[in-house]
Amino acid sequence: MTTAATAVSDTPGRPFKGEWIWSLVFPVLSVIVFLGTWEILIRVLEVPAWLVPKPSDFLSRLSTDFTTIAGHAWVTSKTIAFGFAIGVLIAVPLALAIVSVRSLERGLFPVIIFLNIMPKTVVGPIFVVWFGIGPLASVIIVFLMCFFPVLVDSMSGFRAVDPRLYHITRSMGASQLQTFRYIRIPASMRYIFAGMKIGIVKAIEGVIIAEFIASSAGLGFMIMRASSFMDTTLMFSGLIATASVALVFNGLMVAAERLLMPWARQ
């Protein structure tokens, strides 16, 4: 009997040693091949830079115009961070309230469904009228974009506990507060994170569109202005910068997940 406990491997499903090197080499290699082919084709076919820039053009532009691009990227990142944080801070408690109070669910759910399916970017021009050109309109659009996935997934998270577990906690004499603290909140974390991962992707999508129409700073604004000057190279640099911002935010999400849910590393 005592040997049963030690018989299970400590890290099931862990990849073989060295596999991570290949998972690094292959993407890097394919990017190099892709950009190299691009560079050669443009040079051979002599395509003008205003139509399609060479990778060497827009990559070097990233360093020559670094301060400008980084400044815009910083504005964009702040907008994402604010909109996303407000979205999560409202969505999670609201999900809890909706799940706990029956009448709230009946009253609010149709509204939520409607707002969820409505394309959020169409309200951009309205926000411009209401709040003017500036960061506020963008923050609100980002908020709307990430709010709903977080809300909906949090709601399923708060419902996900097997009701028979409450039999056990009730026999323990657990108060409502204890049930939340010990069971419902941690049990819903997995779902909240799933919602936040979708939310952050939506937020990045939303921030660029918001900056196209309602901003005087940020990567979206920079790309839009470059477009009106036919500065295609800067537009591509902006694209790379946007992707980098997206990568950073995704990385932050993964890091937060590892930190807050150490049990889920499967």
Added chain:
Amino acid sequence: MRANGQERAADTGASIAGRGIKKVFGTGPSAHHALGPIDLDVKPGEFVSLIGPSGCGKSTTMLLVAGLEKTTEGKIEIDGVPLSAPLSEVGIVFQDHLLLEFRTAIRNVMLQQEIRRLDRQELRERADALFEKLGLTGAENRYPWQLSGGMRQRVSIARALVHQPSMLLMDEPFGALDAITRTQIRHDLEMLWLETRKTVLFITHSIEEAVGLSDRVLVMSDGPGKIVDEIHIDLPRPRPAHLGDYPDFAQYAQRVYTTFEKLGIYKFK
């Protein structure tokens, strides 16, 4: 933390006395008569199994005894005190382990300590002792997904016992396990029970399990269930892995089969 009853030494079981217990779920046209009326008497420290066809009201009986559902008619006394709130001095094990995926094995057990606000060190010592007896030593810091099905159920048994309840309620606790694990865990439970003599109400579909563990087996009829037979199991303890070695075992098992056949639960041609 005694919701029901008088002081009692920590290592004896509670008594159950149910009179005319009946349970109807819902009201009006959707009302569903799920159980009884039945009388249920369990002596302190007795190991009693409930066996019966699916849907006859076994789980319902358990929830009524735990005070987690209200009886529609009749009353239940635990240690002579009528039930009015969820029973506190109880440990519950279901067919699914119902462990928290975000807590390690030991912290799942220590949930009892945290919620009941019991002494941390004392409970930790008891948890360690239970882990040892249940063959879980070394698995303390694993998460449920890192444990086998049998180990998970052992952790959930430890969780049900660590606060030293006077009663253990088990609803098909081994139903999801394979036959080999089930036989071993049955023995381990029996050894734990012999040591502490909690009152156990054990629900099962397995005649072998019922006979292998119980002092007394209550056989229930189709829903709404009534208790149709009561079998005292007079076998020495601890009981062996292979119960067929006892000639009496075959007789006890036969009696349950015959009862089921008489009730028309088995329709063999």
